[in-house]
Amino acid sequence: MMTDTAPEQNEAHQNDSLGLQDAWETAAHLMAPGPAAPLLSLVAPVVQDIGLELLRIRMTGQDGEQVLQIMADRDEGMITVEDCERISRAVSAVLDVEDPLKGQYILEVSSPGMARPLCRPKDFIRWAGFEAKLELSRAFDSRKRFRGMLTGFEDGEVLMDVPLDGHDEAPTLGFKFEDISEARLVVNDEMIADALKRQKGKNGD
Incomplete structure (x- = not known):
């Protein structure tokens, strides 16, 4: 027997996602400056689905290769090495499918540290x-x-x-x-x- 709670939960999840998307768009100039901007809508939901929050994305060059730097955060506690590994695997899978980057790239995932950037x-x-x-x-x-x-x-x-x-x-x-x-x-x-x-x-x- 199907209950009427599932539609309410789905609607709540959709509303939460829309609210987060609005927040990402509002803070895009700090969360994903310059060439990283097109990646924000791809990476942020992936990090969210893991139960963490995207703080910032940056694209830089290093020895002729692109470097995608992802900084993640959580409301309480600290980001662990295991968290970074989970993000790396999940984001890599999405980027392999969507293929938004041309050529080779290096993916780096980190926590903010004490001198953390303020982006949102x-x-x-x-x-x-x-x-x-x-x-x-x-x-x-x-x-x-x-x-x-x-x-x-x-x-x-x-x-x-x-x-x-x-x-x-x-x-x-x-x-x-x-x-x-x-x-x-x-x-x-x-x-x-x-x-x-x-x-x-x-x-x-």
């Missing part, structure tokens, strides 16, 4: 309270590089407390998400302590 709106929310560096494609107040404390993401803008001359306290500035060409966390004592805490939780100590 959710990254700026998740890491609020930590120090970060931003580089802009268009100047903001005659500057393109900023460093400060992340405070969140709101109305399409990354919010950051930035120390400025003439201010006793760092004012909160809003940077348009589409104007950010690169963003990453700054490694400091607080970041190291957080990484050790995550590793301890992973080991179950």
Whole structure:
């Protein structure tokens, strides 16, 4: 006997997929810059199906060969070597079928590390309270590089407390998400302590 739960589950899964696709498209300029852009719609769903999240794709050249670099993430815990191997096998299978790359290529899969890139709106929310560096494609107040404390993401803008001359306290500035060409966390004592805490939780100590 067929129940009516399956259509609801399928609809929920489709809605989740559409929501993630919108998120990928919104963050494409950071998640898959330049020549990696056409690969985003192929790779992101594969990583998602494994139960992980795509953080960034990059295409680079090395000794005349293309190098496809995939960086994956998870909401809680750390990416393991086994996770990277699963992603590598799954992505390789899709690329073999779709054949989007011409010529030889090397596939590299990694975890973000402590100086992680920030590529999606959710990254700026998740890491609020930590120090970060931003580089802009268009100047903001005659500057393109900023460093400060992340405070969140709101109305399409990354919010950051930035120390400025003439201010006793760092004012909160809003940077348009589409104007950010690169963003990453700054490694400091607080970041190291957080990484050790995550590793301890992973080991179950």
